[in-house]
Amino acid sequence: MRTHRAGSLTSAEVGQKVRLGGWVHRRRDLGGLVFIDLRDRAGVVQLSCNPAWTPAEVMERAAGLGAETVVLVTGTVELRPEPSRDARLMSREVEVHVTGLEVVGPAQTPPIPVARKEKEDLPAEELRLRHRVLDLRRPELQSNLILRHRLMQATRRYFDAQGFLEIETPILTKPTPEGARDYLVPSRVHPGEFFALPQSPQIYKQLLMVSGYDRYFQIARCFRDEDLRADRQPEFTQIDIEASFVGLEDVLTFGEGMVRALWAEAGHEVALPIPRMRHADALETYGSDKPDLRYELPIFDATEVFRGADFSITSTALEAGGRVRGIRVPGGAALTRKQVDEIEAVAKSLGAAGLLRLKAAGGALEGGPAKYLAPGAATRLGLSDGDLCLLVAGPDHVSSPALDRVRQELAGRLDLIPEGENRFVWIFDFPLFERHPATGALNSVNHPFTAPHPDDIPLLDRAPEKVRALAYDMVLNGTELGGGSLRIADPNLQRRIFSLLGIPEEQAQQRFGFLLEGLRSGAPPHGGFAFGMDRIVMLLAGAESLRDVIAFPKTTAQRALFEGAPSEVDAADLRDLHLEVKK
Numbered sequence: 001m002r003t004h005r006a007g008s009l010t011s012a013e014v015g016q017k018v019r020l021g022g023w024v025h026r027r028r029d030l031g032g033l034v035f036i037d038l039r040d041r042a043g044v045v046q047l048s049c050n051p052a053w054t055p056a057e058v059m060e061r062a063a064g065l066g067a068e069t070v071v072l073v074t075g076t077v078e079l080r081p082e083p084s085r086d087a088r089l090m091s092r093e094v095e096v097h098v099t100g101l102e103v104v105g106p107a108q109t110p111p112i113p114v115a116r117k118e119k120e121d122l123p124a125e126e127l128r129l130r131h132r133v134l135d136l137r138r139p140e141l142q143s144n145l146i147l148r149h150r151l152m153q154a155t156r157r158y159f160d161a162q163g164f165l166e167i168e169t170p171i172l173t174k175p176t177p178e179g180a181r182d183y184l185v186p187s188r189v190h191p192g193e194f195f196a197l198p199q200s201p202q203i204y205k206q207l208l209m210v211s212g213y214d215r216y217f218q219i220a221r222c223f224r225d226e227d228l229r230a231d232r233q234p235e236f237t238q239i240d241i242e243a244s245f246v247g248l249e250d251v252l253t254f255g256e257g258m259v260r261a262l263w264a265e266a267g268h269e270v271a272l273p274i275p276r277m278r279h280a281d282a283l284e285t286y287g288s289d290k291p292d293l294r295y296e297l298p299i300f301d302a303t304e305v306f307r308g309a310d311f312s313i314t315s316t317a318l319e320a321g322g323r324v325r326g327i328r329v330p331g332g333a334a335l336t337r338k339q340v341d342e343i344e345a346v347a348k349s350l351g352a353a354g355l356l357r358l359k360a361a362g363g364a365l366e367g368g369p370a371k372y373l374a375p376g377a378a379t380r381l382g383l384s385d386g387d388l389c390l391l392v393a394g395p396d397h398v399s400s401p402a403l404d405r406v407r408q409e410l411a412g413r414l415d416l417i418p419e420g421e422n423r424f425v426w427i428f429d430f431p432l433f434e435r436h437p438a439t440g441a442l443n444s445v446n447h448p449f450t451a452p453h454p455d456d457i458p459l460l461d462r463a464p465e466k467v468r469a470l471a472y473d474m475v476l477n478g479t480e481l482g483g484g485s486l487r488i489a490d491p492n493l494q495r496r497i498f499s500l501l502g503i504p505e506e507q508a509q510q511r512f513g514f515l516l517e518g519l520r521s522g523a524p525p526h527g528g529f530a531f532g533m534d535r536i537v538m539l540l541a542g543a544e545s546l547r548d549v550i551a552f553p554k555t556t557a558q559r560a561l562f563e564g565a566p567s568e569v570d571a572a573d574l575r576d577l578h579l580e581v582k583k
Helices: 056-063 127-129 137-163 202-210 248-267 279-286 314-317 338-348 368-372 395-413 491-500 506-518 535-543 571-576
Strands: 017-030 032-042 045-048 068-079 094-105 183-186 196-198 215-223 235-244 276-278 297-300 324-330 358-359 365-366 388-392 424-428 434-435 440-442 473-474 479-486 524-534
Touching: 017 094, 032 056, 032 365, 045 056, 045 068, 056 094, 068 440, 094 137, 094 491, 127 196, 137 202, 137 215, 137 248, 202 215, 202 235, 235 479, 235 535, 248 424, 248 535, 276 324, 279 297, 279 395, 279 424, 297 395, 314 324, 314 368, 324 395, 338 388, 358 368, 365 368, 388 395, 440 524, 479 535, 491 506, 524 535, 524 571
Parallel strands: 045 094, 276 424
Antiparallel strands: 017 032, 017 068, 032 045, 068 094, 183 196, 215 235, 235 524, 297 324, 324 388, 358 365, 358 388, 424 473, 434 440, 473 479, 479 524
16 A cells, blocks of 8 residues: 655655555645645655645545544655755655545544644643553654664574574463562363463573573563552563573673673663672662662761760660761752752651761861761761761661662762763672561572572571572663573572572472472573563663553553453353452
């Protein structure tokens, strides 16, 4: 039906007769002349309807077209008049002199506009999600999804060139605990039994290594039933890989190569190798295992400056085993009290009792704690005149997240974040376990299949919380792109880890028996990673939300507004599944 896409026409086609199909973006009537902007996936071109070349019945049809009507058009490509050309947009150099026009898709008046004027606000997001088919026609969203396609193809090209095989893993699988609730699917043929949708292909990709497939990758659909945020969706896509006979350096090299290929596809360069930072150093210096390295403002330990001071806030924290940690803000004394109050509110929302504030002026300190400190405290704190110091007294699990957010707030308010800069970093040497704050029980920091650092295996029985994991995360500008680990290949070591996690032998067999059986069959050393495809597209597209790079996303209330899901199910269908809804 078409010879060209509308948005692809250029001056090279001048004089050619073309057939186009698309949507009416805008229509303008100018005293007997009708101009239509015709839109398709490639962009917009102007249709010129003029009695000099357009038959009368076509003129009449063109004058009655409404927004979003689908039309087929024939005509000749001509240069636009000089004043209306736009050399920056190829399709704005030319127009189509219409000789034929047929309406093939009548459209009702759209409830939300697709064509918008410059700087015109978008309708509310809930309304746009309710009318997602119209919203997806917006050039911004089409550009995002086209970029997503290109990045997925670049992923496949990269891993194919590295000798990886693309292998699909099951969507209906066995419930296994992986940090979030499973989505459960009742079995009709096995009453009372359930499949689960996979939170990740973790166990299957390890089994593929046991099966001898050597290198696997998949652009995998994953499902997690958890509370949503702007950067979370109940179903999401991850770039998933696993490789055999590899060590830490091999897997990091695969990850760096993939990121370089994806950023290159989007027109950016990534310098390799990517810097590395130990997990403990990231928490100590930045308060986060996802540090934003585009600006300074490191966290420092001020405990010794306050030790012995008759200041109840800090003395109580130190007696309880905590520390005093803070951030020096060069020139920060210029911040108003209201601004610092707002930053303090953020710190309090993360558990801090408050912020201790000190300003340096005339070689001395000003602020509530100043009178309790010995002479020379400004020098010991590393402050110069005009500097501000914001501190938190308490245990690290309180001060780290609070100061991380304080650091982010300061960077934003002081305009310290350089535009267009990308700072990648690998975080490694994560702890293998963490203790539950209430029960003291050990939990996996990553997942229970992560290999412990071989040097730390003697610590498993006497000090398991000190055992490092062979795990790694890649972080960009404070956002985790993905991560992974080397895996446990020894079934006896895997059982030992299950035991430390409080998973008895019988339960381990019931939950993970098919993995243990595979490991007993002879497993090679293996490891891999998973990167969030949705998040990568969001960052490279400059989108504000994951919902802007997913064709049919869910709201934060886990609803698909366009489709009307979830929805109630007929009682007969529930009976077939041996289920009954109790209200």
